[in-house]
Amino acid sequence: MKNTNKYNGLEVAIIGMTGRFPGADNLEQFWQNLRDGVESISTINDEELQKNGVEPDLIQHPDYKKIAATIEDIELFDADFFDISPREAEILDPQQRLFLEAAWTALENAGYNPNNYSGAIGVYAGSAINSYLFNLISNPTIQNNVSRYQLFLANDKDFLTTRISYKLNLRGPSIDIQTACSTSLVAVHIACQSLLSGECDMALTGGVSLSKPTGYLYQEGGIYSPDGHCRAFDAEAQGTISGNGLGIVVLKRLQDALDDNDYIHAVIKGSAINNDGGLKVSYTAPRIDTQAAVIRTAQAVAEVNPETITYIETHGTGTALGDPIEIAALTQAFSAVTNKTGFCGIASVKTNIGHLDTAAGIASLIKTAIALQHKQIPPSLHFQRPNPQINFEQTPFYVNTKLTNWETNNTPRRAGVSSFGIGGTNAHVILEEAPIPTPSSVSRPWQLLLLSAKTPAALTAATENLTYYLQQYSDLNLADVAYTLKVGRQNFEHRRMILCQTTQEVGENLSFTKLSSVPEISPTVTFLFPGQGSQYVNMGKDLYDSELVFKQHFDHCCELLKPHLDLDLQNIIYPLPPLSLSPPPYSKLLTLNQHYSSLNML
Numbered sequence: 001m002k003n004t005n006k007y008n009g010l011e012v013a014i015i016g017m018t019g020r021f022p023g024a025d026n027l028e029q030f031w032q033n034l035r036d037g038v039e040s041i042s043t044i045n046d047e048e049l050q051k052n053g054v055e056p057d058l059i060q061h062p063d064y065k066k067i068a069a070t071i072e073d074i075e076l077f078d079a080d081f082f083d084i085s086p087r088e089a090e091i092l093d094p095q096q097r098l099f100l101e102a103a104w105t106a107l108e109n110a111g112y113n114p115n116n117y118s119g120a121i122g123v124y125a126g127s128a129i130n131s132y133l134f135n136l137i138s139n140p141t142i143q144n145n146v147s148r149y150q151l152f153l154a155n156d157k158d159f160l161t162t163r164i165s166y167k168l169n170l171r172g173p174s175i176d177i178q179t180a181c182s183t184s185l186v187a188v189h190i191a192c193q194s195l196l197s198g199e200c201d202m203a204l205t206g207g208v209s210l211s212k213p214t215g216y217l218y219q220e221g222g223i224y225s226p227d228g229h230c231r232a233f234d235a236e237a238q239g240t241i242s243g244n245g246l247g248i249v250v251l252k253r254l255q256d257a258l259d260d261n262d263y264i265h266a267v268i269k270g271s272a273i274n275n276d277g278g279l280k281v282s283y284t285a286p287r288i289d290t291q292a293a294v295i296r297t298a299q300a301v302a303e304v305n306p307e308t309i310t311y312i313e314t315h316g317t318g319t320a321l322g323d324p325i326e327i328a329a330l331t332q333a334f335s336a337v338t339n340k341t342g343f344c345g346i347a348s349v350k351t352n353i354g355h356l357d358t359a360a361g362i363a364s365l366i367k368t369a370i371a372l373q374h375k376q377i378p379p380s381l382h383f384q385r386p387n388p389q390i391n392f393e394q395t396p397f398y399v400n401t402k403l404t405n406w407e408t409n410n411t412p413r414r415a416g417v418s419s420f421g422i423g424g425t426n427a428h429v430i431l432e433e434a435p436i437p438t439p440s441s442v443s444r445p446w447q448l449l450l451l452s453a454k455t456p457a458a459l460t461a462a463t464e465n466l467t468y469y470l471q472q473y474s475d476l477n478l479a480d481v482a483y484t485l486k487v488g489r490q491n492f493e494h495r496r497m498i499l500c501q502t503t504q505e506v507g508e509n510l511s512f513t514k515l516s517s518v519p520e521i522s523p524t525v526t527f528l529f530p531g532q533g534s535q536y537v538n539m540g541k542d543l544y545d546s547e548l549v550f551k552q553h554f555d556h557c558c559e560l561l562k563p564h565l566d567l568d569l570q571n572i573i574y575p576l577p578p579l580s581l582s583p584p585p586y587s588k589l590l591t592l593n594q595h596y597s598s599l600n601m602l
Contacts, residue, residue: 012192012268013257016110016250022069022353034378052212067228068213069243069354091154095127099208103164110250111488119201122172123161124191126183128209128358172200182421185361189271208246209357231382232316232348240317243354247362264434266369270302276424291329294426302430306334311415313364316348324389331395345400347380361419372433377404443479444546452492459494470503
């Protein structure tokens with residue numbers, strides 16, 4: 001990749017991302033919803049509320065809000081793929097089920113197969129309270145057939161990350177992190193520190209929060225909204241709503257990512273965490289000076305001038321107390337360096353999807369990384385006029401209320417992401433847009449695309465996914481796609497391949513290629529030495545021009561043949577010369593007669 005930005009060696013690259021958020025089963029839909037200003041809040045009917053355990057009297061309470069921000073199909077899980085038995089899958093916390101699937105997807109998005117990756121891959125993440133366990137312990141069938149130890153292993157928070165390390169064969173540190181609402185952004189910070197200290201070479205980090213949609217009882221002055229809308233920084237802000245979701249990013253030291261030609265979504269320039277301590281109104285109350293301190297520290301680690309930060313993805317819970325404190329803290333942090341006003345947009349993803357608890361920070365981080373990629377700032381919803389305790393005109397900030405092209409003054413696009421947890425653990429991350437990638441080198445005209453899956457149905461789905469993806473991104477370098485499918489995916493029993501020259505050919509031909517299954521016993525290697533055939537001028541020219549290995553061997557053999565051209569070399573077969581003659585690093589057998597008679601092919 002071409003490096004046009006200034007780095008200090010403490011940067012970490014985001015090389016893979018995945019997530020499921022309210023209204024979006026994938027990040028493409030998530031971004032579409034964000035840019036279009038979609039609020040992904042749904043209404044829950046009385047029947048579903050009762051099914052999910054809400055008392056009928058509570059459902060009829062005039063202040064009970066039958067709304068939630070949910071994700072679909074949280075009960076679904078591909079247990080067979082991870083060699084998990086039906087009984088184990090039944091008692092496993094859905095948060096751990098879906099997070100395990102997301103971890104696999106995140107590594108594939110990054111283009112890495114952990115079984116052939118030589119470095120250590122760590123996992124840093126946290127989950128919300130496990131409401132599923134309450135259903136299990138009240139189920140007589142489960143009580144009579146499952147031991148308490150089995151329930152413990154399947155449901156305790158301690159096993160979220162280690163289960164991933166076990167199932168995906170990851171050998172780096174595996175650490176569960178719990179700091180309430182700031183959990184997942186704190187996990188990102190700790191993962192960065194682990195990478196920079198050399199404890200691991202790649203890290204999966206994020207958070208998950210899943211529960212059955214049950215709504216909530218509104219209480220004046222509480223954290224939840226009276227009308228089901230989060231109005232961050234608005235005069236009418238009275239709280240947020242709870243939401244379901246999960247997200248994972250794959251991190252790598254920036255220089256390593258550049259050296260390995262990884263696709264970089266965004267760069268983490270610096271991060272910091274701290275705690276409010278005891279000098280505040282209550283345990284759950286926020287504190288201005290400590291929030292300001294964590295922001296300043298992250299900026300100092302990143303070695304960036306706050307004037308170059310043109311967007312902040314705020315914590316933004318939309319409470320009458322929290323919003324003014326957050327803006328006061330941001331202003332204090334920025335004002336230590338600049339007195340400029342109105343240059344930095346702010347927004348809160350909670351206005352779109354609610355408050356995701358332990359997954360809130362990773363949702364904010366992923367949103368901001370995608371915004372950097374698209375060079376656009378999506379709108380913050382439901383902002384009409386500012387909270388009367390906030391005078392935006394005297395701050396560096398303005399609430400971004402519409403989709404805006406992200407313009408900068410000859411500096412890389414930079415953003416801050418905040419996440420503050422109940423109990424006072426604060427986190428802030430400085431993001432920067434990725435360096436401009438160096439175009440891939442010229443490759444051979446034909447590419448071999450490989451697909452494999454554990455079942456024929458899964459292979460068909462993978463085929464359809466690849467076809468759709470290449471239709472959406474038809475300008476991709478097909479050689480890059482072929483490389484990632486070859487080295488960044490695990491090989492399974494059911495396979496399909498296609499030889500093609502353009503992305504358009506994939507959609508036209510891939511579905512018609514034959515599915516094959518790998519035999520239980522691996523086939524032995526067979527060497528074929530063809531006899532002499534009819535040669536003609538230029539018959540090897542295409543191979544010579546497009547296949548580097550062929551060209552290297554051809555040129556090498558021509559040099560060896562020069563002193564022997566007066567000899568009859570017909571039908572002589574020999575292995576490549578010893579390594580001292582510097583052949584290419586492949587073990588191949590060649591026929592001299594073919595190379596000899598091919599001298600006129602070019």
